[in-house]
Amino acid sequence: MLSSHAELAKALQSVLTPDAVLSGDAAERAYDCDAYTVDRNNPSAVVLPRSTEDVAKVVRWCNKNDVPFTARGAGTGLSGGVLPAMGGVVLSTKRMTKILEIDYDNRCLLAQAGIPNKRLSDAVKDRGLYFAPDPSSQSVSTIGGNIGENAGGPHTLKYGVTVQHILGLTMVDPLGEILHLGGKLPGAPGYDFVGIVVGSEGTMGIVTEAWVKLCPIPKAVATALISYRNVADACRTVAEIIAQGTIPAALEMMDHGILRAVRAAFGLEYPEGTLAMLLIECDGEPDRVAHEMESVQKVCKKNGALQIRLAEDEAERAKLWTARKKGIGAMGRIAPSIVTHDGVIPRSKLPEMLEFVYDVSWRYQIGVANLFHAGDGNLHPCFYFNDRDPEQVKSVVAAGEEIIRRCVELGGSVSGEHGIGIEKVDLMPLMFTPEDMEFQATAKRIFNDGSLCNPCKVLPSQKGCVEHRRRWRGTAW
Amino acid sequence: MVIPETLEEIANIVRDAKGTVIFHARPQPHPFAISGPTGPDVVAISMSSYEGIIEHDVADQVVVVRAGTTLTQLQSHLAITGQCLPLPRFDANYELATATIHGPLIDKIAFNLPHGLQFQCGSWRDWIIGMKIVRADGTIVKCGSKAVKNVAGFDVQKLMIGARNTLGLVAEVTLKTYPIEALPLSEVQIVPTMAGRAPNFIQRVLPTDLNAAIRSLGQQLIACDRPSSTLWAEVRPMESPRRFNGDWIMRAGAGPRNLEFPDAALVKLMRRTKELFDPGYKLNPGAMGIF
Numbered sequence: 001m002l003s004s005h006a007e008l009a010k011a012l013q014s015v016l017t018p019d020a021v022l023s024g025d026a027a028e029r030a031y032d033c034d035a036y037t038v039d040r041n042n043p044s045a046v047v048l049p050r051s052t053e054d055v056a057k058v059v060r061w062c063n064k065n066d067v068p069f070t071a072r073g074a075g076t077g078l079s080g081g082v083l084p085a086m087g088g089v090v091l092s093t094k095r096m097t098k099i100l101e102i103d104y105d106n107r108c109l110l111a112q113a114g115i116p117n118k119r120l121s122d123a124v125k126d127r128g129l130y131f132a133p134d135p136s137s138q139s140v141s142t143i144g145g146n147i148g149e150n151a152g153g154p155h156t157l158k159y160g161v162t163v164q165h166i167l168g169l170t171m172v173d174p175l176g177e178i179l180h181l182g183g184k185l186p187g188a189p190g191y192d193f194v195g196i197v198v199g200s201e202g203t204m205g206i207v208t209e210a211w212v213k214l215c216p217i218p219k220a221v222a223t224a225l226i227s228y229r230n231v232a233d234a235c236r237t238v239a240e241i242i243a244q245g246t247i248p249a250a251l252e253m254m255d256h257g258i259l260r261a262v263r264a265a266f267g268l269e270y271p272e273g274t275l276a277m278l279l280i281e282c283d284g285e286p287d288r289v290a291h292e293m294e295s296v297q298k299v300c301k302k303n304g305a306l307q308i309r310l311a312e313d314e315a316e317r318a319k320l321w322t323a324r325k326k327g328i329g330a331m332g333r334i335a336p337s338i339v340t341h342d343g344v345i346p347r348s349k350l351p352e353m354l355e356f357v358y359d360v361s362w363r364y365q366i367g368v369a370n371l372f373h374a375g376d377g378n379l380h381p382c383f384y385f386n387d388r389d390p391e392q393v394k395s396v397v398a399a400g401e402e403i404i405r406r407c408v409e410l411g412g413s414v415s416g417e418h419g420i421g422i423e424k425v426d427l428m429p430l431m432f433t434p435e436d437m438e439f440q441a442t443a444k445r446i447f448n449d450g451s452l453c454n455p456c457k458v459l460p461s462q463k464g465c466v467e468h469r470r471r472w473r474g475t476a477w
Numbered sequence: 478m479v480i481p482e483t484l485e486e487i488a489n490i491v492r493d494a495k496g497t498v499i500f501h502a503r504p505q506p507h508p509f510a511i512s513g514p515t516g517p518d519v520v521a522i523s524m525s526s527y528e529g530i531i532e533h534d535v536a537d538q539v540v541v542v543r544a545g546t547t548l549t550q551l552q553s554h555l556a557i558t559g560q561c562l563p564l565p566r567f568d569a570n571y572e573l574a575t576a577t578i579h580g581p582l583i584d585k586i587a588f589n590l591p592h593g594l595q596f597q598c599g600s601w602r603d604w605i606i607g608m609k610i611v612r613a614d615g616t617i618v619k620c621g622s623k624a625v626k627n628v629a630g631f632d633v634q635k636l637m638i639g640a641r642n643t644l645g646l647v648a649e650v651t652l653k654t655y656p657i658e659a660l661p662l663s664e665v666q667i668v669p670t671m672a673g674r675a676p677n678f679i680q681r682v683l684p685t686d687l688n689a690a691i692r693s694l695g696q697q698l699i700a701c702d703r704p705s706s707t708l709w710a711e712v713r714p715m716e717s718p719r720r721f722n723g724d725w726i727m728r729a730g731a732g733p734r735n736l737e738f739p740d741a742a743l744v745k746l747m748r749r750t751k752e753l754f755d756p757g758y759k760l761n762p763g764a765m766g767i768f
């Protein structure tokens with residue numbers, strides 16, 4: 001074991017180049033957490049590889065020296081996935097942002113893992129194509145990070161999550177071997193390794209390149225904002241739209257907490273008495289879109305919509321989406337801190353679940369606002385509070401846990417898109433028995449038996465994590 | 478042949494088996510299967526009695542079903558409430574596209590053959606949101622949940638799809654259903670003179686190679702799905718149709734050549750996977766052709 005951080009950084013400089021290693025206090029602090037800031041831990045050094053070969057060299061070096069390592073994309077994760085739980089090396093993909101090949105005819109593209117999601121779509125836009133997964137963080141979050149978390153977005157309902165759009169991967173396994181999984185065509189016989197690696201939160205290896213699927217940009221898009229007197233009417237609308245056979249591209253809900261913030265921040269107007277709003281988007285062939293929007297509106301009216309606002313043009317469409325996309329940001333203007341939770345329930349349980357969220361917020365006396373992917377039953381209760389007040393922070397954590405427990409009781413999941421990371425590692429037993437988790441641990445061992453690759457994430461009771469945890473748990477409190 | 482009726486019975490049989498366990502989903506083996514060993518040590522389990530729908534949540538469009546249930550049975554049940562699995566309709570012409578349309582789910586999931594709506598509506602990998610699995614030691618485990626969107630834990634169920642029950646026995650599945658109203662039309666084109674023929678060769682090529690592949694299969698071609706660039710054909714035994722860069726194939730009736738894995742690194746990884754999940758090589762040995 002190398003004795004000091006400086007020594008370790010120096011050794012890594014000779015593995016790559018001096019400019020590819022960051023070390024020292026400032027670097028350590030800059031890489032101690034992701035957008036889940038409650039838990040933090042410093043890495044010993046940060047490396048900035050440029051290629052698959054570079055990554056493999058660093059990983060092999062880490063193995064030889066028994067140093068833990070963690071992959072990091074843009075660090076926008078919301079469950080502590082990039083926290084270097086046992087210290088060691090953070091491998092940042094910041095310099096791996098190249099598009100390596102575009103195959104327009106076969107509608108796929110090969111890129112390095114550090115490229116921001118949105119740049120993929122930008123690169124092929126003029127050929128009428130795009131990369132469908134659209135997490136709200138897409139202007140910065142990387143394809144490697146999207147793969148790590150199997151990220152979703154507002155358009156997941158119709159187009160699926162990241163895994164549906166990843167065809168093949170180049171990955172450096174935890175021992176430093178380079179693997180090529182999948183290819184340009186989906187569905188090949190054999191074990192589905194791409195399927196298991198996507199969503200494994202960087203614990204099965206470091207993805208360096210990916211073949212992604214490109215989709216044709218829909219010919220027509222129609223977007224509507226619909227106001228309701230209460231969340232129950234809005235929830236019923238959601239269930240009915242889907243039950244009648246329409247699959248909108250997006251079906252998002254905002255409650256009054258979000259609406260108030262968005263009104264204050266962006267001047268969004270809505271009728272007096274509005275307590276919930278739906279954003280519904282249909283896309284595809286023009287005829288079909290018109291037909292779908294019509295039947296959607298019928299359902300909305302039937303369920304007591306106060307107002308239906310259809311976007312007349314692209315500019316208005318963008319304005320309607322502002323309310324949805326900037327909703328959380330708008331919350332930031334009215335509270336010093338916000339924490340966004342992530343849980344899933346079967347769609348039909350939405351009204352019941354929202355009641356519960358409001359009740360929890362009232363009991364703990366913390367403000368809550370909800371803005372979420374209603375079509376998938378993926379809830380994002382967003383608590384606003386003052387993080388300088390330790391009592392409030394504790395309440396927020398406790399309230400979040402109550403909500404997640406309830407999601408599981410209602411037949412849902414502890415996470416719909418933000419992942420387990422370290423934030424929810426203790427909640428895994430709510431969903432899984434020790435045998436279930438051992439089964440998952442078996443899958444992780446396909447890629448290695450060791451414990452150096454992003455340790456302490458996803459599965460609880462990994463070796464040595466309990467002692468280490470004392471160092472990082474709640475350091476922000 | 479043993480025909481267990483409960484999950485516990487299945488688990489006990491698997492646990493106590495001294496030798497090999499072979500899962501027979503249907504009276505005859507699946508046409509695309511590679512047959513395994515025979516002998517006194519082999520325990521053959523038929524899943525035909527472990528069938529039926531456990532739960533169908535109509536509003537949430539989620540169904541939990543035992544793996545011995547036939548697809549026909551499941552589709553008829555779902556149709557009552559206007560739902561389905563988005564596989565091509567039960568049109569005689571489409572039967573060939575899936576080869577075993579009337580077979581049980583366990584077969585369909587184990588073989589994961591392409592179908593005529595795959596490009597438009599996805600496949601088992603996209604529809605299965607949860608699973609119950611019997612492991613090689615008889616332990617019963619579950620993956621996923623009933624939520625249609627879920628990133629908690631590793632998606633081990635994906636590894637089971639297409640694995641021909643060599644890593645564990647898929648005993649129950651939780652599936653997302655699809656509204657029949659929203660079902661797109663399949664674009665599968667059938668060669669009229671070949672209608673009703675059973676394919677023994679499936680090939681998926683890059684869209685840019687599709688026309689060449691169609692020409693190369695010539696008279697042997699039965700059907701083509703352009704959106705997913707998939708071809709179904711009846712090729713003469715021992716004949717090797719032309720291969721294309723990055724394509725893949727599956728065969729029936731060619732013995733161990735039903736599956737081919739030319740990439741040595743991939744075979745190594747598959748072997749390691751098999752050893753981790755089934756260290757005694759007990760479950761369906763031979764079924765993947767490489768171990």
Ligand SMILES: Cc1cc2nc3c(=O)[nH]c(=O)nc-3n(C[C@H](O)[C@H](O)[C@H](O)COP(=O)(O)OP(=O)(O)OC[C@H]3O[C@@H](n4cnc5c(N)ncnc54)[C@H](O)[C@@H]3O)c2cc1C
Binds near residue numbers: 071073205
């Ligand atoms: C404002 C905001 C909005 C968001 N909206 C959404 C949303 O709509 N939907 C959604 O799903 N998420 C959302 N997120 C969460 C987050 O953006 C996603 O999880 C995203 O996929 C993370 O990408 P990243 O590049 O920042 O990854 P990081 O945070 O850097 O890493 C995430 C995980 O992936 C691993 N990882 C990173 N790179 C690699 C690699 N090359 N190989 C292997 N593993 C790797 C890491 O180890 C870590 O476990 C949002 C976050 C913010 C801050």
